[in-house]
Amino acid sequence: xxxxxxxxxxxxxxxxxxxxxxxxxxxxxxxxxxxxxxxxxxxxxxxxxxxxxxxxxxxxxxxxxxxxxxxxxxxxxxxxxxxxxxxxxxxxxxxxxxxxxxxxxxxxxxxxxxxxxxxxxxxxxxxxxxxxxxxxxxxxxxxxxxxxxxxxxxxxxxxxxxxxxxxxxxxxxxxxxxxxxxxxxxxxxxxxxxxxxxxxxxxxxxxxxxxxxxxxxxxxxxxxxxxxxxxxxxxxxxxxxxxxxxxxxxxxxxxxxxxxxxxxxxxxxxxxxxxxxxxxxxxxxxxxxxxxxxxxxxxxxxxxxxxxxxxxxxxxxxxxxxxxxxxxxxxxxxxxxxxxxxxxxxxxxxxxxxxxxxxxxxxxxxxxxxxxxxxxxxxxxxxxxxxxxxxxxxxxxxxxxxxxxxxxxxxxxxxxxxxxxxxxxxxxxxxxxxxxxxxxxxxxxxxxxxxxxx
Amino acid sequence: xxxxxxxxxxxxxxxxxxxxxxxxxxxxxxxxxxxxxxxxxxxxxxxxxxxxxxxxxxxxxxxxxxxxxxxxxxxxxxxxxxxxxxxxxxxxxxxxxxxxxxxxxxxxxxxxxxxxxx
Numbered sequence: 379x380x381x382x383x384x385x386x387x388x389x390x391x392x393x394x395x396x397x398x399x400x401x402x403x404x405x406x407x408x409x410x411x412x413x414x415x416x417x418x419x420x421x422x423x424x425x426x427x428x429x430x431x432x433x434x435x436x437x438x439x440x441x442x443x444x445x446x447x448x449x450x451x452x453x454x455x456x457x458x459x460x461x462x463x464x465x466x467x468x469x470x471x472x473x474x475x476x477x478x479x480x481x482x483x484x485x486x487x488x489x490x491x492x493x494x495x496x497x498x499x500x501x502x503x504x505x506x507x508x509x510x511x512x513x514x515x516x517x518x519x520x521x522x523x524x525x526x527x528x529x530x531x532x533x534x535x536x537x538x539x540x541x542x543x544x545x546x547x548x549x550x551x552x553x554x555x556x557x558x559x560x561x562x563x564x565x566x567x568x569x570x571x572x573x574x575x576x577x578x579x580x581x582x583x584x585x586x587x588x589x590x591x592x593x594x595x596x597x598x599x600x601x602x603x604x605x606x607x608x609x610x611x612x613x614x615x616x617x618x619x620x621x622x623x624x625x626x627x628x629x630x631x632x633x634x635x636x637x638x639x640x641x642x643x644x645x646x647x648x649x650x651x652x653x654x655x656x657x658x659x660x661x662x663x664x665x666x667x668x669x670x671x672x673x674x675x676x677x678x679x680x681x682x683x684x685x686x687x688x689x690x691x692x693x694x695x696x697x698x699x700x701x702x703x704x705x706x707x708x709x710x711x712x713x714x715x716x717x718x719x720x721x722x723x724x725x726x727x728x729x730x731x732x733x734x735x736x737x738x739x740x741x742x743x744x745x746x747x748x749x750x751x752x753x754x755x756x757x758x759x760x761x762x763x764x765x766x767x768x769x770x771x772x773x774x775x776x777x778x779x780x781x782x783x784x785x786x787x788x789x790x791x792x793x794x795x796x797x798x799x800x801x802x803x804x805x806x807x808x809x810x811x812x813x814x815x816x817x818x819x820x821x822x823x824x825x826x827x828x829x830x831x832x
Numbered sequence: 833x834x835x836x837x838x839x840x841x842x843x844x845x846x847x848x849x850x851x852x853x854x855x856x857x858x859x860x861x862x863x864x865x866x867x868x869x870x871x872x873x874x875x876x877x878x879x880x881x882x883x884x885x886x887x888x889x890x891x892x893x894x895x896x897x898x899x900x901x902x903x904x905x906x907x908x909x910x911x912x913x914x915x916x917x918x919x920x921x922x923x924x925x926x927x928x929x930x931x932x933x934x935x936x937x938x939x940x941x942x943x944x945x946x947x948x949x950x
Contacts, residue, residue: 419912515849601925602842602859641842641857644896648855650846651900654891667893701913742908742915750917752927753883770915813911815849 383568385561385585386617388447389413389460390592392420392437398592398615399443403450405631408617410564411450413443413460414557414590421554422698422811424464425529435466436551441473444549445481451548452486459539459560463553465529467491471551471830485832490542492552494825497530497695497818504822511695511816520816526700528811532693532818535660536582537573538825539563545829554696556659558586565620573661580664580686581624583657588628588646588681589616595628595646596677597636602645609635614677625682627674638677660693660820662686692817701812702739703779704772707786708746710799712764717748719794720767726793727769730785738773738782766799772810779807834932839946841867843925850910851886852921854928857898863943864897870933876901879931901928 386408388399392415402411415437428435440462450456463470471489478484497504501524504511511520511530520527531554540563542550552560562582565571571578588595596616597607614634619627628638647666651657654666663686670683711719724743731741744750746766748759759765771782783805790797837856840863845854856871858864877888886904893900907921908914918924940948 422912515851599844601844602857644857644898645842645844645855647896648853648857648893648898648900649844650848651853651855651891652848652902654893654900667895669895671896704915706915740908740915744917746917751923752930755879755883755927755930768917772913772915810912812913813849 380621383410383565383620384408384617385410385412385564385589385620387412387414387589387592387615389415389443390590390594391415391417392439394592396439396442400446401634402615402617402631403447403456405614405634408456411447411456411458412560412589413440413458413462414560415440415460415462416464416554416557418696418813419811421465421529421531421696422813424466425698426811428465433469436464436470436473437462440470441477444474445477448478448481448483452483457543457548457550457564459550459564461552461555461557461560463491463551465496465531465553467493467551467553474549474551475830487549487832488547489830490545490547490550491828491830492534492538492542492550492555492825493828494538494823495531495534495554497532497823498527501527501530504818509818509822511697511818514815514817520697520814523699523814528698528700530695530697532695532823533660534825535559536563536566537661538827540567541827543567545827547829557590558583558659559661561586561589561618562661569620569622574688576662576686576688577684578624579662581626581684583659583662583664583686584666584669584681584684585618585620585626587657588643589618591646591649592616593636594649595643596630596638597642600637600642600645602641607637611635624684625680627678627680629678638679640671640673640679643671643679643681658690660689662689691820693820693823695816695818697814697816698811699814701810702772702774703776703807704770704810705779705783705805705807706768706770707783707805708766708768708799709786709789709797710764710766711794712796712798714761716762716765716796717745717759719796720745720765722794723767723789723797724769727785727789731782734781736778736781737775738771738778740772742770744768776807783807833935833937833940833948835935835940835945835947837871837931837933838926838929841929843929845921845923845925847907847910847921850905850907852903852906852924854901854903854924855898856901856928857896861897863945864894866935866943867899868892868894870935871899875931876928879928
């Protein structure tokens with residue numbers, strides 16, 4: 379029998395199902411447990427937490443996840459790869475170590491810590507050296523928001539994770555690694571693929587893309603024939619069964635719900651896709667138009683034929699910056715003529731905001747139940763039972779946003795009739811931390827691996 | 833005859849900044865050429881006129897029986913800046929599937945499209 383390497387996805391974002399890591403570790407044999415915690419906005423949330431407490435800044439759910447899989451790691455040789463480190467991988471590793479001590483397994487836990495992604499302390503030096511860190515979408519130079527930057531992290535690829543595995547780590551904690559590297563690195567390490575074997579590296583990236591959102595490829599959020607997808611309450615998260623030649627099978631543990639077929643995998647492949655010819659990562663550019671899918675049994679899909687080519691000399695950088703304040707208020711209007719009443723309330727509220735002289739960068743109104751998600755495409759709503767008025771403002775002036783939050787509740791008594799649903803009190807004003815994608819020369823970023831051993 | 837995209841394709845959408853992507857996948861592989869011919873960039877741009885502030889790009893993935901559309905300026909600034917319920921473009925997928933294509937009756941029957949009789 380040819381050798382296979384099994385990489386199981388146990389978390390698709392910070393906030394995903396707490397049960398999933400343990401179910402993957404205990405539901406059948408696996409070699410690696412891959413946990414993806416970082417979305418674009420997550421780094422900025424973590425940076426704010428670190429500012430308040432220097433021992434924080436990582437995905438704290440990860441500690442509970444580790445506690446639920448320590449037995450598998452310590453006794454059955456399962457290795458964990460996670461980008462849970464956020465903006466503080468060292469503190470994250472220390473928390474894992476402490477949890478391992480409490481669980482009495484510290485002797486068996488070897489943690490590899492990947493750092494080098496944090497560019498925040500170096501931003502001014504980089505700008506001075508001529509790295510513009512311009513916004514990839516708008517072209518604006520970073521200097522326009524320099525004084526509001528909260529965090530800046532380069533997306534690292536697979537090699538430092540491979541290095542950590544090679545040094546014996548059975549738990550690898552990274553900061554801002556790419557989501558796909560978390561899956562590709564174990565395959566690269568186990569099969570000893572060359573770093574210029576573009577097709578195989580691309581295959582590893584595609585495998586990572588398919589399982590990086592957890593159950594979103596195994597029946598979760600799946601539109602195709604959704605009514606017949608069995609037992610979502612017991613959904614199985616996906617596992618990559620990797621082969622040395624770069625082909626792989628997506629499957630899930632037996633006796634779990636959900637569904638893995640060509641349709642569910644196809645939906646995940648197109649998720650957040652840009653130009654399919656060029657899925658750019660630090661290690662390789664994968665061509666999604668070369669992917670072939672075929673059924674390989676019940677809840678098994680074989681993926682093969684993937685082609686790749688050399689990467690660029692840049693790394694993507696995720697920069698978070700303070701971008702003003704926002705608040706959202708809601709009220710519910712009931713039949714009859716619910717939409718008409720909600721529309722009148724919106725006009726009244728806007729007129730009052732104008733008279734108060736409050737200026738915002740954006741004021742946005744939606745009518746949930748009538749047109750919030752599909753807008754005019756939804757067509758006439760008819761005389762629906764109720765409509766939720768949802769109005770939001772965003773602007774640089776916290777005081778103006780806070781004044782807005784006090785203008786919602788009065789409408790209950792001094793606006794249109796048949797209104798309810800205000801029990802939550804005044805809306806909260808929150809600071810907006812926005813995302814600034816940029817590129818930087820690869821040569822200025824040096825990933826590092828340190829080992830935390832018992 | 834009019835064929836609703838929902839009856840011949842499934843879809844998933846997501847975000848990248850202020851751009852929503854919608855991947856549209858033919859329910860049957862033999863229906864993909866029809867999608868490639870009829871579901872043009874301009875057709876999709878007309879469908880979303882007024883709902884997005886930027887342009888539309890289209891990419892073909894015949895290997896998956898899929899088309900990928902990028903809808904620029906779709907998310908009210910995107911990410912945390914957006915005030916929209918669907919700030920991450922998650923349900924642009926079904927918004928696109930509302931689109932109706934004009935398909936010659938004979939072709940609809942030949943392809944066995946839903947509602948074409950046959």
